[in-house]
Amino acid sequence: MKIKTGILAVIATLAAGHASAAVLRLECGAPGPGQDVCMTSAKEWAKKTGNEIQFVATPNDSNEQLALLQQLLGSGSDKIDVLQIDVVWPGILANQLLDLKGYSKGAEKQHFASIIANDTVGGKLVAMPWYIDTGMMYYRKDLLEKYNQKPPVTWDEMTATAKKIQDAERAAGNDKLWGFVWQGRAYEGLTCDALEWLSSFNAGTIVDPSGKISVNNANAAKALDTAAKWVGSISPKAVLNFAEEEARGVFQSGNAVFMRNWPYAWSVMSQDGSVVKGKIGVMMLPKGGAAGRHAATLGGWQLAVSRYSKNPALAADLVMYLTSAQVQKFRAIKGSFNPTMPALYQDKDIIKASPFMAELYPTFASAVPRPSTVTATKYNQVSNQFWNAVHDVLSGNAKPTDALAQLDGSLKRLSANGTWK
Amino acid sequence: MSSESLSLDGRASQRPSVAVRRASPLAQQRRRQAWLLVLPAMLMLVVIAGWPLLRTVWFSLTSAQLSDLTQHPFVGLDNYIGENGVLRDGEWWHAVGNTLIFAVISVSLETVLGLGVALLLNTPSRVRSLLRAAVLVPWAIPTIVSAKIWSWMLNDQYGVINAILLHLGVIDHPLAFIADPDLAFPTIILVDVWKTTPFMALLMLAALQMVPSDCYEAARLDGVPRWRVFRHITLPLILPGVLVAMVFRMLDALRVFDLIYVMTSNSRLTKSMSIYVREQLVDFQQVGFGSASAIVLFLLISTFTIAYMVFTRRRMQGV
Numbered sequence: 001m002k003i004k005t006g007i008l009a010v011i012a013t014l015a016a017g018h019a020s021a022a023v024l025r026l027e028c029g030a031p032g033p034g035q036d037v038c039m040t041s042a043k044e045w046a047k048k049t050g051n052e053i054q055f056v057a058t059p060n061d062s063n064e065q066l067a068l069l070q071q072l073l074g075s076g077s078d079k080i081d082v083l084q085i086d087v088v089w090p091g092i093l094a095n096q097l098l099d100l101k102g103y104s105k106g107a108e109k110q111h112f113a114s115i116i117a118n119d120t121v122g123g124k125l126v127a128m129p130w131y132i133d134t135g136m137m138y139y140r141k142d143l144l145e146k147y148n149q150k151p152p153v154t155w156d157e158m159t160a161t162a163k164k165i166q167d168a169e170r171a172a173g174n175d176k177l178w179g180f181v182w183q184g185r186a187y188e189g190l191t192c193d194a195l196e197w198l199s200s201f202n203a204g205t206i207v208d209p210s211g212k213i214s215v216n217n218a219n220a221a222k223a224l225d226t227a228a229k230w231v232g233s234i235s236p237k238a239v240l241n242f243a244e245e246e247a248r249g250v251f252q253s254g255n256a257v258f259m260r261n262w263p264y265a266w267s268v269m270s271q272d273g274s275v276v277k278g279k280i281g282v283m284m285l286p287k288g289g290a291a292g293r294h295a296a297t298l299g300g301w302q303l304a305v306s307r308y309s310k311n312p313a314l315a316a317d318l319v320m321y322l323t324s325a326q327v328q329k330f331r332a333i334k335g336s337f338n339p340t341m342p343a344l345y346q347d348k349d350i351i352k353a354s355p356f357m358a359e360l361y362p363t364f365a366s367a368v369p370r371p372s373t374v375t376a377t378k379y380n381q382v383s384n385q386f387w388n389a390v391h392d393v394l395s396g397n398a399k400p401t402d403a404l405a406q407l408d409g410s411l412k413r414l415s416a417n418g419t420w421k
Numbered sequence: 422m423s424s425e426s427l428s429l430d431g432r433a434s435q436r437p438s439v440a441v442r443r444a445s446p447l448a449q450q451r452r453r454q455a456w457l458l459v460l461p462a463m464l465m466l467v468v469i470a471g472w473p474l475l476r477t478v479w480f481s482l483t484s485a486q487l488s489d490l491t492q493h494p495f496v497g498l499d500n501y502i503g504e505n506g507v508l509r510d511g512e513w514w515h516a517v518g519n520t521l522i523f524a525v526i527s528v529s530l531e532t533v534l535g536l537g538v539a540l541l542l543n544t545p546s547r548v549r550s551l552l553r554a555a556v557l558v559p560w561a562i563p564t565i566v567s568a569k570i571w572s573w574m575l576n577d578q579y580g581v582i583n584a585i586l587l588h589l590g591v592i593d594h595p596l597a598f599i600a601d602p603d604l605a606f607p608t609i610i611l612v613d614v615w616k617t618t619p620f621m622a623l624l625m626l627a628a629l630q631m632v633p634s635d636c637y638e639a640a641r642l643d644g645v646p647r648w649r650v651f652r653h654i655t656l657p658l659i660l661p662g663v664l665v666a667m668v669f670r671m672l673d674a675l676r677v678f679d680l681i682y683v684m685t686s687n688s689r690l691t692k693s694m695s696i697y698v699r700e701q702l703v704d705f706q707q708v709g710f711g712s713a714s715a716i717v718l719f720l721l722i723s724t725f726t727i728a729y730m731v732f733t734r735r736r737m738q739g740v
Contacts, residue, residue: 061686067703074487092706095488176578184600186688238577241600241685250578377488381705388689395602395690413505 022311023052024318027069027083030060032245033268037335038322045321051314056080061243062188066380069093073306081309082318085127087118087300088188088372088379094121098305101125103316110325111340112365118373119302126304128323129340131331133299134367135196136360138251138259138266141281143169155200155226155286158258162234165257179234181247182260184394189243190387191370192297193260197223199295199368201288206386207371207411211420215386216408221400223288224393231394240395252276260285262299266354267336282356284363298367300340332357338364374420385410474719481712488706500713507714512689516697517721519606523693524674527613532667534614535621540651542622543629553626560619568683571612572599599684605691613680617673621666628662629655668729675722694718 028038039055046053056079058065066089072080073096085093101124108116108125115129137158139151147165152158162179169177183189195205203219231237239247244261248268251259254275259265269276284294303322305315321327329344331337333353342365344350351358372379389407392398398406481500485493500506507513542553559567574581577595586592598608632655640650678695685691692700698718702711 063686063704070487070703070706074490092488185686187686236577236595237597238600240597240602241572255578377486377706384700384704391688391690395600397602397690 021050021052022314023054024081024311024315025054025056025079026318027056027058027080029084030058030065032060034264034335034337037331037337040334041322041327041330042318045318049314049317053318058084060245062086066092073308076308078306078308078310080306081311081315082322083304083306084130084301085304086188087115087133087298087302088370088383090119090121090126090302090304091372091376091379093304094124094126096307097124097126098307098309098312098316099124099126100128100305100316100319103313103320104128105320107320107324110343111323112342114369115300115302115340118369127302128304128319130301130303130323131328131337132340132364132367133262133264133301133338134296134360134363135192135260135285135299136263136296136356136363137283137285138261138269139281139283140254140257140276140279142279143257144281151281151283152286154289154292155197156289158286159226159230159234162257166234176255178236178250178256180230180258180260181235181239181242181250181256183242183244183247184231184235184239184391185241185243185246186387186391187243188383188387190390191383192299194224194227194386194390195297195368195370196260196285196295197227197288199297200285200292201226202292203288205368205371207374207382207420209371209374211374211415213408213411213415213419215411216404219288220404224390224400224403226288227390228393228396228400231396240391263336263338263354263356266356267334282360284360294363296363296367298369300338375415376420378414378420381414382411385414477712477715477719480708481716483709485708485712486706487703487708490708493709496709500710501717505710507710507717512692513694513697513714513717515689516692516694519691520675520677520693520695523606523610523613523677524671527610527617528667528670528674530610530614531618531621531670532663534618535625535666536663538618538622539625539629542626553623556619556622558619559616560623562616564616564679565683567616568612568680571615572684575599575608602690605685605688609681609684609691612684613674613677616680617670621670624666624669625659625663628659628666631662632658664733668726672722672726675725676718694721 026038026042028035028042035055035057042053042055045051058068065084066086069080069083069085070093073093090097104125108128111129112132115132116125119125119127119129143165144151144161147161147168149161149165152161158180166177166179183193198215198220199205201219201223203217203223204214206213206215208214231239236250242250244265247256247259247261248265250256251261251265252269252274266280266282268274269280271277285296287294303319305312305319309315323340325339325341325344328337328339328341329347329350332339332344332347332350336354336357338357339345339350345357345361345364357364370379371382375382385407389398389403393400393403480493482495482497483493484496484500496503498506502508538556542549542556546552562570573579575583575598577583577597577600580595580598582598583592583595587595596604598604636654636658637650640654645653676695677693678699681691681693681696682699694714695718698711698714701707701714705711
């Protein structure tokens with residue numbers, strides 16, 4: 001491991017040697033804890049190679065980030081050299097990205113093979129994996145202990161536990177407490193949450209890997225029905241307009257028992273000054289009944305180089321540095337970003353900082369991908385139809401069976417003949 | 422041809438001076454000068470409005486994708502009336518319905534409230550200019566900012582509006598104004614009314630100040646009750662101004678985007694026409710289809726404008 005890091009560093013200095021003090025524009029995401037961690041590593045690279053980095057800020061919502069990147073790249077702009085892309089975007093943006101094969105020197109072999117496959121489009125390595133995300137369940141250890149509850153295994157158990165604690169706490173005067181907060185706004189995040197419900201009930205992944213539309217089934221209806229019953233009972237109605245940060249806001253103020261969120265929330269909530277510091281437990285998302293499974297949506301971000309960059313070699317070098325084992329370790333400890341290298345999950349320092357990484361390793365390794373590979377450039381439309389159907393059910397405007405039948409119809413129209421292959 | 426000459430004849434007979442002017446070299450020179458003066462503006466319009474519009478029309482006839490604009494196979498009117506064309510998309514018509522409801526309700530409310538505010542501001546007072554400036558504040562805040570402020574204030578977990586309503590005992594549990602499907606649309610309309618009433622008030626105030634004061638003096642001497650003064654003097658005199666303000670607002674409301682985009686994002690429930698167009702163009706990368714829906718949106722709004730212009734011209738001629 002160390003030797004490889006050393007080699008990377010040498011490559012970095014070599015690459016920097018022949019281009020003196022270039023200005024690279026790096027997109028470090030929206031302002032927040034993640035951005036700070038990203039900036040720290042990038043500045044280190046700049047210092048080491050003697051180049052300058054300018055940071056490009058982007059919106060918080062991933063849909064809006066994609067829109068902005070598409071506009072920038074679509075116009076052939078060189079305003080951005082290195083960009084962060086979501087795990088579902090390689091197919092959409094592949095045309096505008098640089099093939100990193102020539103620059104990686106085999107570094108991709110250290111990463112999870114499934115993610116490298118995801119980032120390879122038409123034989124081109126268009127992005128390097130930076131961190132993995134999967135949905136996970138945060139809970140208030142102190143509250144569960146107080147009411148003598150075990151961490152729930154199924155969604156039904158979770159609902160019962162949440163309800164019990166919520167009722168008891170409210171009766172005791174804590175009237176702001178809610179049982180469960182998650183992402184219910186009509187956006188990509190809802191697709192991730194709902195895909196977890198579906199998978200946990202063995203209801204498939206909307207479009208199966210062979211390209212067949214599989215969403216209209218009885219298990220899916222049961223999953224959506226379960227979720228719709230949370231709204232207004234254990235989840236505030238406002239959850240229908242919650243994204244990640246809104247949910248974290250409620251949970252971190254101590255006003256929720258359970259929260260579905262991504263790993264980043266762990267480090268933010270464990271900082272000094274956080275009301276819930278030391279009171280949080282993390283577990284796998286519940287199963288959909290005894291026959292169900294623990295399912296977590298695969299998320300995560302990659303780094304890519306714009307085809308229109310004026311300094312492609314330097315930009316690729318920055319990407320290789322930021323995705324190296326050394327930086328990934330730093331990010332895992334500092335910002336609880338899950339490494340994309342299996343080897344790092346055995347690293348003692350990482351496990352000490354974020355114990356859940358070792359515990360939930362099976363979840364990371366077997367996370368459920370969204371159907372972005374099979375639906376390729378149409379993925380956004382599929383996802384949009386899906387989240388709108390789910391949102392209709394959650395807000396009580398449609399019954400699960402009707403919404404799914406309708407979704408089935410619109411997905412069939414999208415794919416022209418009912419399948420993507 | 423025949424209809425053109427007819428109308429020319431008609432005009433000529435109404436205004437015999439035309440024939441005389443045509444002969445005068447001075448008039449001709451003036452005319453040329455007028456054209457020269459208008460020319461830069463016309464060129465500007467062609468470059469910044471005409472060219473993009475034509476390009477959009479062209480794209481709407483192709484199946485271009487945002488990821489690769491160099492390839493744009495021609496598909497004729499498929500994007501409009503084809504099997505999956507915009508005119509056959511239920512979601513488009515849903516968006517049209519949403520937009521119309523939004524436009525009609527918000528503009529009506531804004532007109533009534535704007536008129537009220539304008540009448541209040543028109544009464545002489547020492548703090549009038551201060552009030553006039555203060556009233557404009559909501560209009561001066563960029564919509565993105567005010568929409569975000571309102572979504573925070575209306576939040577059911579930490580929003581100040583819910584806190585106040587709860588405290589006053591109006592409601593017994595916090596309302597999720599922008600998440601509850603029954604409340605989201607009315608809430609968006611209310612925020613728009615808050616934001617745009619000042620604009621209406623200002624336009625109407627301008628109209629009110631044009632009303633000659635001797636009309637009021639005469640009415641006062643004759644002891645006409647205030648309500649009748651308003652109905653028979655004020656309202657008829659400011660009506661043209663009010664109508665212009667309404668049309669401006671209507672055109673604005675028909676292409677509403679930012680407010681809805683910030684407050685409820687991609688929810689189908691509150692989707693307006695502009696949100697639909699952006700979604701197709703940017704989110705779904707369908708430049709062809711998105712351009713087609715943009716053109717339909719353009720045609721709808723221009724039809725409305727032309728209808729209004731015809732209507733007012735008739736009215737003016739009738740008076």
